[in-house]
Amino acid sequence: MKILVTGSAGFIGFHLVEALASTENTIVGVDNINKYYDSSLKYARLEESGINKRDIEWYKEVKSSKYINYKFIRLNLEDKAQLLALCAREQFDIIIHLAAQAGVRYSVENPDIYVQSNVVGFLNILEVSRYFKIKHLIYASSSSVYGLNEKMPFSINQNVDHPVSLYAATKKANELMAHTYSHLYNLPTTGLRFFTVYGPWGRPDMAYFLFADSISKGKNIKVFNHGKMKRDFTYVDDVIKGIINILDCPAKPSFEWCGEKPEPSTSKAPYKIYNIGNNNPIELISFIKEIEKNMEETAKMEMLDIQAGDLPETWADIDESTNQFNYKPDTSIETGIYNFIKWYKKYYKIETVVEEF
Template sequence: MKILLTGCAGFIGMQVSQHLLERGDEVIGVDNLNDYYDVSLKEARLARLTPYGNFDFHRLDIADGTALQALFAQEKPRRVVNLAAQAGVRYSLQHPQAYIDANIQGFLNILEGCRHHSVEHLVYASSSSVYGGNTQLPFSEHHAVDHPVSLYAATKKSNELMAHTYSHLFNLPTTGLRFFTVYGPWGRPDMALFKFTQAILAGSPIDVYNEGKMVRDFTYIDDIVEGTVRVLDKPATPNEGFQKEHPDPATSWAPYRLFNLGNQHPTPLMDYIHAIEVATGKKATLNFLPMQPGDVMATAANTEELEKYCQFTSYTPVEEGVKRFVDWYRTYTAAKG
């Protein structure tokens, strides 16, 4: 089928696109190739997609409503995967407007395109950051998420609310995926694994926040891709047993769903760093720092709902995923010279 996928030159977007292309779908890829991080990495990802005859790339910003609506009208996609966003918790502290433009205005433009062009299913990236100040682990889609601790998290929570509105008003099937700390080959340079690997191989110290007392549900990219595609293939439907007097945040009387997509094996940050040391064969020099604003102590995903819905559970061990990343990183940097 024809699928419009935004953020196709991004870490997750490139690999979801490749999966869809290889199974025979037609992918209409959208990306603005902004300079939030090294554009050459985005171009290298894009170069992996352009050889496919069923891939068509459009360089545009989803915040540009006129251009995006024209693309919807021209291509008439059956389904949409929205992975375009301004990412990063810490960046949002200094550049809040970028998050409103991409994550709020851009997402509204996506919803409008889906509404006016009879899209069968919209799948969009939410984030584990929506759980904010909640310390009840593991995080469940049935928990309230009303206390974000960063603007990035607030925009992702807003996306979920906006999607529900369109599911209710226009019967648009929408599914939000709360990704938990995605890592792996072709990852972002602003994320811990990339920065730590780069520094350790160079013999430079790495900054370790909250004195290393952090836990994350690190989720390997292949598991994220598989879960995303399985959900895309199963459009959201109303929860026939929904009780408005006891509303469930994860479902609705409208065709609306939310799922955690995580690894279910929370890993202490120091164990993650050790896995990088093993994979690189080098000892890290640690620069311990206090907790950063907008950060949380721990994340852990309850993924029972996703397992029931599409019979999928993440399974890649951190040690294996980190080794694959380090192998890719060495190859990628050697090729760049």
């Protein structure tokens, strides 16, 4: 199969390309390499996949020197003409759409960019998917869509009409837009609600990355909600296995679906939503202690109230994901944080050595 991966210089996109490139599939990655966080990390991920930074600046397409079945194209998804031209030339079978403007708190400060990237960009992905009859569109949603919901664990059968950040609202919009295209054009779409993904090569704006960075520099770390928030931290390798497992499971119409009592995660159209989480929420303060242990340093904590747009707790019900495509996360927090800190110290050339776990 020929697969388009958007956001391939991003955290999850990079890991997905690394996994897919070891298969017989042909992979094309696209990313606009924006400056939401330090672009040098994005280029470093690309270099790890055999894509030379200098070549990106000179050529429209760069073939990987590491994988014969992978090439990268710098492209902005808001540019519909370029995206159409790419899809017309490549004739993809599957699109895995991971590109987005991320960050709950940043969406409070810069709402415009979220609408352009997450709504306009996704509309263009839907348009090319229907034009070129994509066999399966898989796209990233978020646990943030659960918003004001308090019933735990979060279930795909719950209503998610009360988001508390614009980021979450754009992800909810993506799910609605996907359903519309599934209904109108018989386009199989699968939305994956990711729950706090962490691991090596992660995003520097994520809490665990900020904690490690501040601890290594002797700076205070900001601990919101006084460390009482709980997150369903999900290790990136488990997420990637879930995505790969679902490649050959395109959404199908549910013949049991009823408009009088509509089930939110499915439809009479080929549309499906799944949770991709760890099904094991961890209190933030415990997560920090695990980072401290691996950093071999004590954190200087600045306890703060919860921030606007943050959820006090997330917890994924993954029964449907397990039943439908054998999604079984099995990486412990201890192993996951060990792997992250080991990478972090190597990447940033911090000399202290973490003892083997």
